[in-house]
Amino acid sequence: MESRNRCSVIIIGAGISGIAAARVLAKNGVEDILILEASESIGGRMKKGSFGGVAVELGAGWIAGVGGEKPNPVWNLAVESGLRTCYSDYSNARFNIYDRSGNIYPSGVASDAYKKGVDSAIRNLREDEPHNATTPETPIEKAIDFILHDFEMAEVEPISTYIDFGESEFLVADERGYEYLLYKVTEDFLLMSDGKILDDRLKLNTVVRGINQSTDGVTVTTEGGCVYEADYVILSVSIGVLQSQLISFNPHLPVHNNFVL
Ligand SMILES: Cc1cc2nc3c(=O)[nH]c(=O)nc-3n(C[C@H](O)[C@H](O)[C@H](O)COP(=O)(O)OP(=O)(O)OC[C@H]3O[C@@H](n4cnc5c(N)ncnc54)[C@H](O)[C@@H]3O)c2cc1C
Incomplete structure (x- = not known):
């Protein structure tokens, strides 16, 4: 009813x-x-x-845009609620890519696929004809295409978060989760x-x-x-x-x- x-x-x-x-x-x-x-x-x-x-x-993991002139409201909430975070500078970050059975791809295979993805993205940017770009086919090429395009390049520069709130990023490292x-x-x-x-x-x-x-x-x-x-x-x-x-x-x-x- x-x-x-x-x-x-x-x-x-x-x-x-x-x-x-x-x-x-x-x-x-x-x-x-x-x-x-x-x-x-x-x-x-x-x-x-x-x-x-x-x-x-499974979703958001970083608080992006900290240390600038304007206070980042998410960072303020994190500090207020005592969320544990750590500074993230990416200098020693690496991605591990696994196949469906849980085996890690050897770094050579991953870096070749990564280079292919980057080269294709650069060609795509330079050429007016996007269909000339290589389409990712194998599982590892698809994974790298996702990281490169959907994850890293989805937002067009300049990114207002960094301009307004600063360039530092903090990774949430708290068992209770970002939530x-x-x-x-x-x-x-x-x-x-x-x-x-x-x-x-x-x-x-x-x-x-x-x-x-x-x-x-x-x-x-x-x-x-x-x-x-x-x-x-x-x-x-x-x-x-x-x-x-x-x-x-x-x-x-x-x-x-x-x-x-
Ligand atoms: C994998 C991943 C990684 C990310 N990493 C980061 C990061 O590191 N740092 C960062 O700042 N951001 C990150 N983000 C983005 C961030 O998670 C989102 O911008 C933010 O959580 C969005 O919040 P929201 O409330 O706008 O939308 P949502 O979180 O999508 O909330 C919308 C809510 O509406 C509900 N809903 C949908 N349809 C209906 C309906 N018909 N009826 C009732 N309820 C409905 C949904 O269930 C959901 O709970 C990431 C996102 C993803 C997916």
């Missing part, structure tokens, strides 16, 4: 953006909020996993006990499928058929989720060349 609930602001997504938005609202006296999160926990792309008995970061920072932030405004969130203003496992705006406010519909009403909605899902069209909007979001603006 359909249930209806009304509040001032609905926040969709409990990653760092959604949680930070909720915290700002709470600090400014807006406590009549509802956070709807699709997964079973807060954190979004800040998420830890376990590998060989130790905690590893610990989020739980510390959440303590400020949601009811918690023993590290668990007990506040019913956070609804986990709740996938939003529809957002309708009207003169009366906003109506949000979930996969389970619940309908929530609010004066305002803050949507913090990724561009990828928007492009997947999982969520229907009324009125539609503006779209240009298949990209949601």
Whole structure:
């Protein structure tokens, strides 16, 4: 059966953006909020996993942009919450690449594939015809293509994080994970006990499928058929989720060349 609930602001997504938005609202006296999160926990792309008995970061691992003129808010939160970090200067960093059986690729094979990937990227930049570039084929070429293009070069210089907040980077080296920072932030405004969130203003496992705006406010519909009403909605899902069209909007979001603006 359909249930209806009304509040001032609905926040969709409990990653760092959604949680930070909720915290700002709470600090400014807006406590009549509802956070709807699709997964079973807060954190979004800040998420830890376990590998060989130790905690590893599956998403964000570094705090980038420290030591500049402006204070980096993420760094401030890390310091406030006592998150353990270490300075990261990359001078002795190396990537190990493993095959599906868990065997490490010999460094010669990896460096040849890396050189091929770099040469292809440089050719791609110099030539107007991108189809002249080599397409990665083998598993190791694909892994290196990912590191080189999706990981290292996805953001175009100049990168505002480094300009605004400084050029230093710190690696999160804390068994509690980067996500610990989020739980510390959440303590400020949601009811918690023993590290668990007990506040019913956070609804986990709740996938939003529809957002309708009207003169009366906003109506949000979930996969389970619940309908929530609010004066305002803050949507913090990724561009990828928007492009997947999982969520229907009324009125539609503006779209240009298949990209949601
Ligand atoms: C592998 C990886 C490594 C990274 N490394 C770094 C790094 O070292 N340093 C750094 O600063 N950043 C890094 N990032 C980026 C960083 O993790 C993200 O920018 C940041 O966590 C995004 O936070 P967000 O709240 O904007 O979005 P998200 O974390 O994506 O949060 C959005 C939330 O919305 C929820 N959601 C989605 N759809 C729905 C729906 N329909 N209904 C309800 N809820 C929904 C999701 O479950 C999610 O919890 C990395 C990201 C990845 C993936």
